[in-house]
Amino acid sequence: MPNRSLVLKVLSAVIVFSAWEIAGRIPVSYAFPTFLESMNALVHMTIDGRLFSAYAETLQPLAVGIAISATLGIALGLWIGLSSWFDWLFSPIFIVMQAAPLAALIPLLVMAYGIGLTSKVFVVCIMAMPVIVLNTAGAVRNTPTSLTEMGRSFLASDYEVILKIIIPAASPVIFSGLRLGISAGFIGAILSELKITPTGIGDIITYSRSIADYPSMYAAIFSIIFLAVLFLNLLEKIEATLFAGNVRGYVSD
Amino acid sequence: MDMSPTRKNVVEASGFKVENAVSTRKISKNYGPVEALRNLSLDFPKGQLTSLLGPSGCGKTTLLKIIAGLLEPTSGEVEVNGRAVTGPGPDRAFVFQDFALLPWASVLRNVAFGLELRGVAKSEREAVAEKYIRDVGLAGFEKNYPHELSGGMRQRVGLARALAVDSEVLLMDEPFSAVDEQTRRKFQEDLLNLVQTENKTFIFVTHSIEEAVYVSDQIAILLPRPSRVSEIIRPAGFRSKGAENIRRDLEYLDIVDRIWASLRTYVE
Numbered sequence: 001m002p003n004r005s006l007v008l009k010v011l012s013a014v015i016v017f018s019a020w021e022i023a024g025r026i027p028v029s030y031a032f033p034t035f036l037e038s039m040n041a042l043v044h045m046t047i048d049g050r051l052f053s054a055y056a057e058t059l060q061p062l063a064v065g066i067a068i069s070a071t072l073g074i075a076l077g078l079w080i081g082l083s084s085w086f087d088w089l090f091s092p093i094f095i096v097m098q099a100a101p102l103a104a105l106i107p108l109l110v111m112a113y114g115i116g117l118t119s120k121v122f123v124v125c126i127m128a129m130p131v132i133v134l135n136t137a138g139a140v141r142n143t144p145t146s147l148t149e150m151g152r153s154f155l156a157s158d159y160e161v162i163l164k165i166i167i168p169a170a171s172p173v174i175f176s177g178l179r180l181g182i183s184a185g186f187i188g189a190i191l192s193e194l195k196i197t198p199t200g201i202g203d204i205i206t207y208s209r210s211i212a213d214y215p216s217m218y219a220a221i222f223s224i225i226f227l228a229v230l231f232l233n234l235l236e237k238i239e240a241t242l243f244a245g246n247v248r249g250y251v252s253d
Numbered sequence: 254m255d256m257s258p259t260r261k262n263v264v265e266a267s268g269f270k271v272e273n274a275v276s277t278r279k280i281s282k283n284y285g286p287v288e289a290l291r292n293l294s295l296d297f298p299k300g301q302l303t304s305l306l307g308p309s310g311c312g313k314t315t316l317l318k319i320i321a322g323l324l325e326p327t328s329g330e331v332e333v334n335g336r337a338v339t340g341p342g343p344d345r346a347f348v349f350q351d352f353a354l355l356p357w358a359s360v361l362r363n364v365a366f367g368l369e370l371r372g373v374a375k376s377e378r379e380a381v382a383e384k385y386i387r388d389v390g391l392a393g394f395e396k397n398y399p400h401e402l403s404g405g406m407r408q409r410v411g412l413a414r415a416l417a418v419d420s421e422v423l424l425m426d427e428p429f430s431a432v433d434e435q436t437r438r439k440f441q442e443d444l445l446n447l448v449q450t451e452n453k454t455f456i457f458v459t460h461s462i463e464e465a466v467y468v469s470d471q472i473a474i475l476l477p478r479p480s481r482v483s484e485i486i487r488p489a490g491f492r493s494k495g496a497e498n499i500r501r502d503l504e505y506l507d508i509v510d511r512i513w514a515s516l517r518t519y520v521e
């Protein structure tokens with residue numbers, strides 16, 4: 001029931017925000033503002049337009065990076081999952097990428113690509129792509145053989161087997177990979193703004209901290225988390241409309 | 254050979270095979286070190302129902318998949334209507350032991366899936382699918398998804414899907430294993446009707462001796478791995494006696510006993 005899940009979402013938000021407010025009032029730390037102070041700062045930032053110009057900056061590497069990671073990641077994942085040769089060739093790269101400590105790679109990226117958009121897009125992709133590729137490949141590899149066999153016995157071409165059986169069967173895991181990848185992409189975007197050059201939201205965070213304007217700092221952090229949650233919900237909607245059967249569970253026997 | 258219809262009918266009625274829809278020649282199949290089939294040769298007469306009966310794991314599914322063109326035999330060959338099988342074809346349809354339904358598709362789409370892959374227009378294929386859904390007794394469940402059905406109902410979806418493509422040879426891997434006894438008996442009768450009315454060749458895997466004897470024109474008893482045909486039995490006398498009387502017929506009971514006697518050695 002959508003209503004019930006909405007109620008639960010609102011309820012959990014209220015609990016988290018109240019806890020934040022209380023923690024801010026105790027206060028846990030002098031650098032920890034209350035929820036209301038932070039919201040107040042957020043409203044100010046929105047009104048004076050700082051928030052919008054910040055996002056105009058931050059969203060560039062984020063959007064480009066996520067778009068590249070999603071399309072290239074799913075395409076590569078399909079390929080890796082379908083061909084053992086490709087698996088052998090590419091899987092290790094993404095496993096290493098997933099395990100690599102990103103902060104250590106940033107200086108290398110900056111050396112190679114400078115401090116502009118390119119480096120930031122790379123950071124987003126390094127964060128987002130591996131999980132998308134590996135999830136997609138794993139899901140494709142684990143398509144139940146009985147389904148692909150059924151397709152072949154009813155004369156499906158290879159292309160139809162991929163389109164009508166493998167992709168729908170893999171789509172729940174592909175989408176969970178996308179969710180994880182996109183969350184990681186958000187982290188990557190902020191990380192790149194904190195570690196490469198302070199721009200956009202990263203700049204607000206760094207600058208507010210340096211002048212001890214903690215409500216603004218938390219407001220900026222809150223806004224990016226809020227945006228990420230909004231985006232993930234949108235993704236869920238897309239999945240539900242694209243693959244209506246996915247919410248219906250699986251039968252294998 | 255004289256192939257005029259009258260002559261053909263006469264010959265068939267007297268129990269001789271005229272043509273084979275499917276023949277397997279010296280089929281062997283190894284899964285790595287596991288030898289599933291060895292030198293298995295068997296003919297499946299056109300328009301008749303042949304059962305494969307044998308202990309679990311003896312290679313019945315393997316043989317069926319080789320005939321379907323889904324598996325390559327390690328050696329030997331399969332002919333369907335005189336042509337060597339190199340892969341799946343429109344002349345054969347498969348009912349899978351594990352149903353193999355698309356979990357994200359409704360009953361209607363699942364049943365129409367074979368026709369969808371053959372490029373039949375949506376409205377046309379759905380009309381055909383609806384007919385077969387009714388035939389297997391699932392009318393009213395067209396919009397349901399597989400996980401909302403019981404095991405027996407899922408099995409019937411798989412059956413309807415195979416019937417819907419209207420191919421000459423039906424490969425049925427334990428198609429009634431998950432339905433209840435009443436439905437099973439009804440299906441057995443329906444199957445006998447299908448064999449009589451449609452000029453299709455049925456290859457039917459079952460674990461039930463009674464079922465095999467009841468529905469078959471020919472029963473092939475398979476030995477355990479590596480599998481060969483140990484015996485071919487052709488029940489002849491009681492087919493014309495009507496559905497209710499068969500189970501009491503002496504020949505029927507005799508054959509059931511005989512098969513049990515030859516299979517029980519592998520159970521013990």
Ligand SMILES: Nc1ncnc2c1ncn2[C@@H]1O[C@H](COP(=O)(O)OP(=O)(O)OP(=O)(O)O)[C@@H](O)[C@H]1O
Pocket residue numbers: 284287289308309310311312313314315316350478
């Ligand atoms: N893909 C596979 N890889 C390895 N061994 C296999 C494979 N498929 C089947 N086998 C082996 O081949 C043998 C025959 O299997 P098959 O599924 O054909 O048996 P079956 O007669 O259909 O059994 P059941 O009546 O239980 O369905 C089994 O011993 C099984 O272990």
Ligand SMILES: [Mg+2]
Pocket residue numbers: 313314315350426
């Ligand atoms: Mg089997």
